[in-house]
Amino acid sequence: MEEKKELRRGLKNRHLQMMALGSAIGTGLFYGSASTISLTGPSVMLAYLIGGVVIYFIMRMLGEMAVDEPVSGSFSYYATKYWGEFPGFLSGWNYWYCYIMVSMAELTAVGIYVNYWLPDVPQWLSAFVCLVVITAINLFNVKAYGETEFWMALIKVVAILSMIVLGGFLVFSNPAGFPECMSNLWAHGGYLPNGVWGLMMACVVVMFSFGGIELLGITAGEAENPDKSIPQAINQVIWRILIFYVGTMFILMCLWPWNQVGMEASPFVQIFDNVGIPAAAHILNLVVLSAAVSVYNSAIYSNSRMLYGLSDKGDAPAALHKVSKRGVPVTGILISSGITFIIVIMNYLFPSQVFMYLFAVVIISAVINWVSITMTHMKFRQYCERTGHKIPHFHSWLYPWLNYFCLAFLAGVIFMMYQIPDMQMAVWALPVWLLVLYISYRAKKMKKSRS
Numbered sequence: 001m002e003e004k005k006e007l008r009r010g011l012k013n014r015h016l017q018m019m020a021l022g023s024a025i026g027t028g029l030f031y032g033s034a035s036t037i038s039l040t041g042p043s044v045m046l047a048y049l050i051g052g053v054v055i056y057f058i059m060r061m062l063g064e065m066a067v068d069e070p071v072s073g074s075f076s077y078y079a080t081k082y083w084g085e086f087p088g089f090l091s092g093w094n095y096w097y098c099y100i101m102v103s104m105a106e107l108t109a110v111g112i113y114v115n116y117w118l119p120d121v122p123q124w125l126s127a128f129v130c131l132v133v134i135t136a137i138n139l140f141n142v143k144a145y146g147e148t149e150f151w152m153a154l155i156k157v158v159a160i161l162s163m164i165v166l167g168g169f170l171v172f173s174n175p176a177g178f179p180e181c182m183s184n185l186w187a188h189g190g191y192l193p194n195g196v197w198g199l200m201m202a203c204v205v206v207m208f209s210f211g212g213i214e215l216l217g218i219t220a221g222e223a224e225n226p227d228k229s230i231p232q233a234i235n236q237v238i239w240r241i242l243i244f245y246v247g248t249m250f251i252l253m254c255l256w257p258w259n260q261v262g263m264e265a266s267p268f269v270q271i272f273d274n275v276g277i278p279a280a281a282h283i284l285n286l287v288v289l290s291a292a293v294s295v296y297n298s299a300i301y302s303n304s305r306m307l308y309g310l311s312d313k314g315d316a317p318a319a320l321h322k323v324s325k326r327g328v329p330v331t332g333i334l335i336s337s338g339i340t341f342i343i344v345i346m347n348y349l350f351p352s353q354v355f356m357y358l359f360a361v362v363i364i365s366a367v368i369n370w371v372s373i374t375m376t377h378m379k380f381r382q383y384c385e386r387t388g389h390k391i392p393h394f395h396s397w398l399y400p401w402l403n404y405f406c407l408a409f410l411a412g413v414i415f416m417m418y419q420i421p422d423m424q425m426a427v428w429a430l431p432v433w434l435l436v437l438y439i440s441y442r443a444k445k446m447k448k449s450r451s
Contacts, residue, residue: 033209033249035205036048036202036205036206037249037252037253037258038259039194039198039201039202039205040192040193040194040198040199040201040202041188041189041190041191041192041193041194041198041253041258041259042184042185042186042191042193042253042258043191043192043198043199043202044202044206044249044253044258045245045246045249045250045253046199047199047202047203047205047206048206048241048245048246048249049241049242049245049246050203050206051203051206051207051209051210052206052210052237052238052241052242052245052246053238053241054405054406054409054410055207055210055213055237055241055370056234056237056238056241057396057397057402057405057406058370058373058374058406059213059214059234059237060234060394060395060396060397061373061374061377061396061403061406062075062214062234062373062377063230063231063234063394063396064377064391064392064394064395064396065078065376065377065380066226066230067226067227067230067231067392067393067394068380068391068392070226070227070230071309075091075095075214075369075372075373075376076088076089076091076092076095076306076309076310076313076315077309077312077313078376078380079091079092079372079375079376079379080313082376082379082380082382082383083375083376083379085441085445086438086441087372087375087376088313088315089310089315089437089440089441089444090368090372090434090437090438091369091372091376092306092309092310092313092315092316093310093315093437093440094368094369094372094433094437095214095302095306095369096303096306096307096310096336097365097433098211098362098365098366098368098369099299099302099303099306099336100299100303100336100339100340101361101362101365102211102295102299103296103299103300103303103336103340103343104340104342104343104346105362106292106293106295106296106299107127107130107131107292107296107340107343107344108123108127108343108346109288109292110126110127110130110289110292110293110296111123111124111125111126111127113285113288113289113292114126114289116285117282117285124344124345127343127344128341128344130293130296131296131337131340131341131344134293134296134297134300134337135300135333135334135337138297138300138301138304138328138333138337139324139328139330139333139334140326140328145297145301148297149294149297149298152290152291152293152294152297153294155287155290156287156290156291156294157244159283159284159287160243160248161243163248163251163284164243164247164248164251166277166280167251167252167254167255168251170255171251171254171255182254184253184254184255184256184257184258185253185254187257188257188258188259189259193258193259200412200416201416201419201420203413203416204363204413204416204417204420204423205363207363207366207367207413208362208363208366209245210366211362211363211366213237214369214370214373230394231394234394296340299336299340300333300336300337300340303332303333303336304328304329304332304333304335304336305329305332306332307320307329307331307332307335307336308320308321308323308329308332311332314444314448315444319331320332320335360417360420360422360423360425360426361426361429363413363417363423363426364414364417364423364426364427364429364430365433367410367413367414368430368434370406370410371407371410374403374406374407374410375403375407377396377399377403378399378400378403381399381400414427414430
């Protein structure tokens, strides 16, 4: 009798812990933060804190369900089980679509960072090389992915902490340093130079930084001892937001006036160039490059596992449920990687505009993911109350009031996106995308009923 091939639990606790630390440290922080700083000035720290706290609440909701039933497919599986077939179909395919867009954004960022050293190398070529290498790593086995992500995440974490230490030294040791440099927090138009409205718009851009943090739920199906490792990983979210986002922005805002931080390169690289430490700038450019590659690595992994989960429920072709002898969903990896090749072509045609094209699309699809998690969690709790199912030891707080709060915040994000001209098209596309998903779902149902 042929042995059934399925996903293997090859992700160790250290993999999950480092993935938790590194999952949201990518282009949104290193490159996208320039847009956020221009919108809100020094209060960018507050924008990251507000957005981060909401994401932490949502992650606890997802963590509660993942601990109760650690499966591949994550919140798409839970949405189907506790909410209904269409919400599960929508959640899964939207997550896949969201991470395809994230993949494209990160590949674009790879080209931008390589150009810092090699301005004559086309962006599309750098993106293509990254695509081929990361796809090959993911095709080997889940442990290869976990090890690669562990070390790239470690580079990001160590670099951010080193940057904070170095920046803190500059702030407190320079003759014209602390407390004079602290005046950069209010001397150029105040702490809120663009008012509360600017802060609200910045919160929209900040949410891009947290897109994909739901990856921790996707890993549940391949994590060793998920009952302990998932809560530990999720509980790291809040303090890493305080250190990596709020702490980093505090140092950046002290070192240089916010209105002189441009869009020529990562704010990190630009600022350290400006304070006369070119070696640090080169090191940081290597770090931001590894950060973009790291997120792309995670995107290929999570997309293939979501397709595997969708296939398991009958929401995707059966071929996507097949795995190799090493427990790798090869077809899902090749399809997800192949579709991101589109961005290589876009980088060839529109090298300067493509990143911002993707920015708004990622945010709107991420909002759908977070709404799905929040609503599914409410359905899960109703199921527990109705059946007497025991709530896991790791659980969300203040149900259902925090759920309502998170939904209101996410509605506010969509409203504010409509106020930003470059993002209005993504808002208009939202109902169209939901309609496409519904038509696809109905077509699947009709095909199934005929067979």
